[in-house]
Amino acid sequence: xxxxxxxxxxxxxxxxxxxxxxxxxxxxxxxxxxxxxxxxxxxxxxxxxxxxxxxxxxxxxxxxxxxxxxxxxxxxxxxxxxxxxxxxxxxxxxxxxxxxxxxxxxxxxxxxxxxxxxxxxxxxxxxxxxxxxxxxxxxxxxxxxxxxxxxxxxxxxxxxxxxxxxxxxxxxxxxxxxxxxxxxxxxxxxxxxxxxxxxxxxxxxxxxxxxxxxxxxxxxxxxxxxxxxxxxxxxxxxxxxxxxxxxxxxxxxxxxxxxxxxxxxxxxxxxxxxxxxxxxxxxxxxxxxxxxxxxxxxxxxxxxxxxxxxxxxxxxxxxxxxxxxxxxxxxxxxxxxxxxxxxxxxxxxxxxxxxxxxxxxxxxxxxxxxxxxxxxxxxxxxxxxxxxxxxxxxxxxxxxxxxxxxxxxxxxxxxxxxxxxxxxxxxxxxxxxxxxxxxxxxxxxxxxxxxxxxxxx
Amino acid sequence: xxxxxxxxxxxxxxxxxxxxxxxxxxxxxxxxxxxxxxxxxxxxxxxxxxxxxxxxxxxxxxxxxxxxxxxxxxxxxxxxxxxxxxxxxxxxxxxxxxxxxxxxxxxxxxxxxxxxxxxxxxxxxxxxxxxxxxxxxxxxxxxxxxxxxxxxxxxxxxxxxxxxxxxxxxxxxxxxxxxxxxxxxxxxxxxxxxxxxxxxxxxxxxxxxxxxxxxxxxxxxxxxxxxxxxxxxxxxxxxxxxxxxxxxxxxxxxxxxxxxxxxxxxxxxxxxxxxxxxxxxxxxxxxxxxxxxxxxxxxxxxxxxxxxxxxxxxxxxxxxxxxxxxxxxxxxxxxxxxxxxxxxxxxxxxxxxxxxxxxxxxxxxxxxxxxxxxxxxxxxxxxxxxxxxxxxxxxxxxxxxxxxxxxxxxxxxxxxxxxxxxxxxxxxxxxxxxxxxxxxxxxxxxxxxxxxxxxxx
Numbered sequence: 008x009x010x011x012x013x014x015x016x017x018x019x020x021x022x023x024x025x026x027x028x029x030x031x032x033x034x035x036x037x038x039x040x041x042x043x044x045x046x047x048x049x050x051x052x053x054x055x056x057x058x059x060x061x062x063x064x065x066x067x068x069x070x071x072x073x074x075x076x077x078x079x080x081x082x083x084x085x086x087x088x089x090x091x092x093x094x095x096x097x098x099x100x101x102x103x104x105x106x107x108x109x110x111x112x113x114x115x116x117x118x119x120x121x122x123x124x125x126x127x128x129x130x131x132x133x134x135x136x137x138x139x140x141x142x143x144x145x146x147x148x149x150x151x152x153x154x155x156x157x158x159x160x161x162x163x164x165x166x167x168x169x170x171x172x173x174x175x176x177x178x179x180x181x182x183x184x185x186x187x188x189x190x191x192x193x194x195x196x197x198x199x200x201x202x203x204x205x206x207x208x209x210x211x212x213x214x215x216x217x218x219x220x221x222x223x224x225x226x227x228x229x230x231x232x233x234x235x236x237x238x239x240x241x242x243x244x245x246x247x248x249x250x251x252x253x254x255x256x257x258x259x260x261x262x263x264x265x266x267x268x269x270x271x272x273x274x275x276x277x278x279x280x281x282x283x284x285x286x287x288x289x290x291x292x293x294x295x296x297x298x299x300x301x302x303x304x305x306x307x308x309x310x311x312x313x314x315x316x317x318x319x320x321x322x323x324x325x326x327x328x329x330x331x332x333x334x335x336x337x338x339x340x341x342x343x344x345x346x347x348x349x350x351x352x353x354x355x356x357x358x359x360x361x362x363x364x365x366x367x368x369x370x371x372x373x374x375x376x377x378x379x380x381x382x383x384x385x386x387x388x389x390x391x392x393x394x395x396x397x398x399x400x401x402x403x404x405x406x407x408x409x410x411x412x413x414x415x416x417x418x419x420x421x422x423x424x425x426x427x428x429x430x431x432x433x434x435x436x437x438x439x440x441x442x443x444x445x446x447x448x449x450x451x452x453x454x455x456x457x458x459x460x461x462x463x464x
Numbered sequence: 465x466x467x468x469x470x471x472x473x474x475x476x477x478x479x480x481x482x483x484x485x486x487x488x489x490x491x492x493x494x495x496x497x498x499x500x501x502x503x504x505x506x507x508x509x510x511x512x513x514x515x516x517x518x519x520x521x522x523x524x525x526x527x528x529x530x531x532x533x534x535x536x537x538x539x540x541x542x543x544x545x546x547x548x549x550x551x552x553x554x555x556x557x558x559x560x561x562x563x564x565x566x567x568x569x570x571x572x573x574x575x576x577x578x579x580x581x582x583x584x585x586x587x588x589x590x591x592x593x594x595x596x597x598x599x600x601x602x603x604x605x606x607x608x609x610x611x612x613x614x615x616x617x618x619x620x621x622x623x624x625x626x627x628x629x630x631x632x633x634x635x636x637x638x639x640x641x642x643x644x645x646x647x648x649x650x651x652x653x654x655x656x657x658x659x660x661x662x663x664x665x666x667x668x669x670x671x672x673x674x675x676x677x678x679x680x681x682x683x684x685x686x687x688x689x690x691x692x693x694x695x696x697x698x699x700x701x702x703x704x705x706x707x708x709x710x711x712x713x714x715x716x717x718x719x720x721x722x723x724x725x726x727x728x729x730x731x732x733x734x735x736x737x738x739x740x741x742x743x744x745x746x747x748x749x750x751x752x753x754x755x756x757x758x759x760x761x762x763x764x765x766x767x768x769x770x771x772x773x774x775x776x777x778x779x780x781x782x783x784x785x786x787x788x789x790x791x792x793x794x795x796x797x798x799x800x801x802x803x804x805x806x807x808x809x810x811x812x813x814x815x816x817x818x819x820x821x822x823x824x825x826x827x828x829x830x831x832x833x834x835x836x837x838x839x840x841x842x843x844x845x846x847x848x849x850x851x852x853x854x855x856x857x858x859x860x861x862x863x864x865x866x867x868x869x870x871x872x873x874x875x876x877x878x879x880x881x882x883x884x885x886x887x888x889x890x891x892x893x894x895x896x897x898x899x900x901x902x903x904x905x906x907x908x909x910x911x912x913x914x915x916x917x918x919x920x921x
Contacts, residue, residue, distance in 0.1 A: 146757050
């Protein structure tokens with residue numbers, strides 16, 4: 008993918024050199040000559056990846072990186088620290104600040120381009136998710152980006168695929184202080200294990216006995232259920248070509264042997280945070296969509312959901328000539344509860360009532376708040392006697408024990424009236440069936456409440 | 465990105481040859497020896513791209529492609545038709561069936577890998593969007609995938625960046641029969657024009673006088689506002705290297721000169737459909753999230769939205785010592801309207817009432833249905849006299865003309881009572897302000913309705 012690369016360096020010749028190289032590779036280049044300018048450009052969302060010099064007057068590169076990674080609006084941006092420093096301690100400082108990689112000058116052009124391309128591609132895949140999360144934020148509620156950026160990257164579930172005892176010991180010991188590590192020496196078993204293990208990051212040796220570790224990486228990246236796993240390759244210095252290959256097809260990062268423990272911990276932490284960032288966004292989006300069909304007070308589905316789904320269920324019952332029932336439940340004298348004990352107690356009763364009903368339904372049933380103190384249950388696959396039996400059981404369960412309100416200090420006895428109807432072959436739409444359930448409910452109320460009435464089948 | 469490639473061919477040696485090549489490039493290979501098997505694999509979601517042979521007994525490749533492209537569950541899968549046929553008419557049949565590309569045997573390995581990689585990368589970017597859309601579908605409502613797959617790919621807004629008169633004429637004439645075409649001869653102006661033109665596809669000549677067309681493509685692909693544009697390169701046969709480069713960084717497709725009109729039309733149609741597919745999914749997701757904060761009856765925001773946003777607005781007013789008012793509006797004797805004219809007429813009044821209020825608010829105001837026939841307006845930046853003036857204007861507007869219901873056959877006169885309150889420095893939370901507005905509303909009702917009452921500032 009083409010992308011906008013931000014070069015941050017206070018020395019013009021350095022900027023110029025990088026700019027020329029990147030431009031030749033068809034990247035768009037944006038330049039900042041100091042830290043604050045770089046932060047401003049990133050906050051504006053005007054770049055896709057950051058190449059960051061360390062030694063700058065005022066705010067140094069480590070500080071710029073730390074700030075980018077702790078800001079919800081910029082935490083997703085890949086950062087590569089580019090510097091003349093070449094001490095392990097400096098690499099570590101950069102990685103600890105949250106950098107995705109660290110390149111030392113003079114820069115190896117192939118390494119630079121491979122890395123930038125790989126980071127840009129991985130970013131492109133999650134950009135869509137981030138755009139949707141930004142839209143959610145605009146609608147209010149919990150800010151998914153802030154939540155996602157706050158993760159520490161500790162306590163992850165890690166899969167290590169490695170068959171050398173010394174490496175297992177070394178890597179396992181270092182990572183176990185921060186994460187749960189599962190070791191698998193057999194790549195075939197690893198492929199079976201990975202989808203169900205709940206892993207967040209997999210480290211894969213490229214030097215497995217009799218098996219190409221890169222192949223395992225590509226398979227993990229291809230399979231539906233492991234596609235979102237963060238992958239780190241473990242390779243020898245002489246395997247640059249294979250490592251480039253892996254980065255090209257979507258492996259997230261790599262470590263060269265002998266593996267530095269601190270660098271290992273830092274790189275794994277970065278991948279854990281990246282993976283959790285996207286998972287948090289996914290979860291927030293899903294929750295936001297579910298909210299549209301959820302009733303805030305009871306947590307049941309709302310009427311919108313019922314209206315959407317009942318047609319499908321109705322059509323299905325019609326097509327396969329199967330039974331379909333609906334139960335309309337209405338708390339008896341609910342207004343009296345509100346008037347006597349107050350609206351808050353009324354809401355508590357409604358919530359507890361909904362929860363007690365919820366325990367009575369199967370996953371294929373629809374349970375929705377119909378309005379006020381009315382709840383509707385749609386039950387596929389049952390006939391009228393079965394539906395009546397279900398309704399009677401629900402009625403008994405409600406009557407069986409009073410509802411505790413006001414933090415358990417008060418018990419309110421509650422009963423429910425239920426109208427039952429089943430689909431008839433002459434019904435043109437679910438509204439016909441619902442209408443009969445409503446009429447039956449009216450009869451149950453008139454006949455003294457706390458009872459089940461059914462419309463003829 | 466690594467990915468699962470489905471090879472569809474009835475001849476085992478052909479399968480074996482392709483499988484070996486793809487496997488060496490770290491693709492996962494899935495095989496189908498006939499059309500129905502291929503369709504089943506695609507429907508299960510078990511592949512990312514399809515390499516499809518044409519000549520198969522039973523169902524031929526064209527038919528398989530047509531079926532994949534018309535099924536909402538498989539329409540997003542890129543299809544490359546691979547065949548020994550080499551007549552323009554055959555290429556056209558494949559492209560007309562919706563194929564993304566057409567490769568002739570013997571296959572040029574570089575061309576194959578470039579194409580597959582490019583299609584897989586483009587797909588990876590929209591896969592996330594599709595996963596979210598599948599989740600929306602599970603929650604009911606309009607199926608965004610079915611909607612997206614139904615588009616014909618006609619009537620698009622196309623940008624043609626080309627400076628040769630003969631090519632402009634040829635391409636413009638062919639495309640104008642199906643789309644609106646805007647021609648731009650200057651690539652610099654094209655870059656300025658593209659973000660605001662509402663274009664769906666841009667065709668860019670790689671042979672512009674004194675400018676690298678590939679650079680324009682990379683810029684269009686990088687910039688935020690043109691990132692989702694479909695791009696097609698127009699190049700000479702001898703420019704394969706540059707074309708490969710373009711496909712590598714995210715250009716969607718290309719055409720070689722002399723440009724075949726029919727192929728041009730077919731390839732543009734495929735890109736239009738692809739782009740609209742993702743745009744439809746984006747729109748559906750956005751709509752689904754907005755639904756969570758929208759009141760179904762009035763189309764105003766709902767209480768959930770108010771609860772989420774009022775804290776932010778309140779905190780902002782506190783921080784910047786700015787005014788903040790809230791107006792609580794309640795239709796007078798609404799129960800009487802319902803009882804007299806029926807619930808449907810009542811709903812009509814409520815909708816029309818909401819619409820009339822909506823016309824009175826500024827974009828920064830919050831307008832939400834508070835429950836029943838109550839609407840709340842939160843107005844930042846005003847003091848009490850200003851808020852009272854706003855309330856008085858709203859009251860007059862409601863009284864000024866009756867509300868038409870029952871398809872305009874009946875006019876119902878409606879009045880509104882309004883309680884006004886502004887934030888006090890002693891308020892701990894928005895609830896304090898809302899409470900005063902509620903008390904003021906109560907006074908307005910008691911004092912005879914159709915009036916504005918305000919709490920002291």
